[in-house]
Amino acid sequence: MSSNDRPPYVESTIIMTTVRFVAPFVLTLGLFIMFHGAESAGGGFQGGVVVGTVILMLAFAFGIEAVRAWLNPTAILGLIASGVLVFLAIGFGSVALDGAFLEYHAYEQLGIHHASGYGIELVELGIGAIVTGVIIGLFFVISAGFDPAEGEEEDLL
């Protein structure tokens, strides 16, 4: 399949205006769910998906190709990798401070009060970054489709 048999993007003022109005609120809700997972329902997995849908909404309103050109591919990959690294760093950091793996209270000897609460918040943000990046990535990868290289069709069928 080539890219020119994709249905053309049709500009719709209603959808564009709605998305432009709703997107900041959805982004705020997503971040709220991520940050507030410690006190109420929510957390990194749920908040990450909601933050990711902001980009999906923009793509539906302003055209997938336009948003694809606007996004920085390295930033998406970096977002996913940084999420994993934050989680691992918090886990191994407590080992370095003579605690067990992911033992948040080990950070209290650095003078951080409520280290456990903050540690859990950071872990949730890391999870959120992974989920947001993967949701955005999956969306654009699927929308681009897969074009088998020459001579590969027989392997696939």
Added chain:
Amino acid sequence: MTLTLLEAAILLFVIGSAVTAALLRDVLGSIIAFAGYSLGIAILWVYLQAPDVALTEAAVGAGVMTLLFLLTLVRTVRPPSDELLESVGWRGATAGGALAAALLTTVPSLPAIGDPDAPVVAGEVTQYYLDNAYGETEVENVVTAVLAAYRGFDTLGEAVVVFAAGVAVLVVLRQGEFV
């Protein structure tokens, strides 16, 4: 088990949209019915007092999955057909009937919602988490406390699974980056 009118309506809606999603021949209609099904299930989770699961179901099931299905549908060809419904073979009907029978006989023997004598409420582990979660982890939401502190290592595994799934998609599609 008594149902309020609203609960009965949502249950009916969920079953109706599930059957519609399974039977409709038009894939686009199926996807829309499936999104409705996910939304109904999400509301049911709220009734079952599981807001964390409800949030996930609403965001992933009703939101993102529908978009991904639609994107996939755009790139496929649908054979034109005059029939509205998919024909159901006897094998499918038997398998579906057997699964429904198994669920209908086992689910009613679960303890009622909010039953104080239910093993999960009266259990030692639950009580330990409820008593000590805030003191030990400084997080008010016990679900988050279990997820990120008591079972933090498992959650690291889950996060890495999501990460690995993203990487696997890139590897299979032989692409270097997502966008």
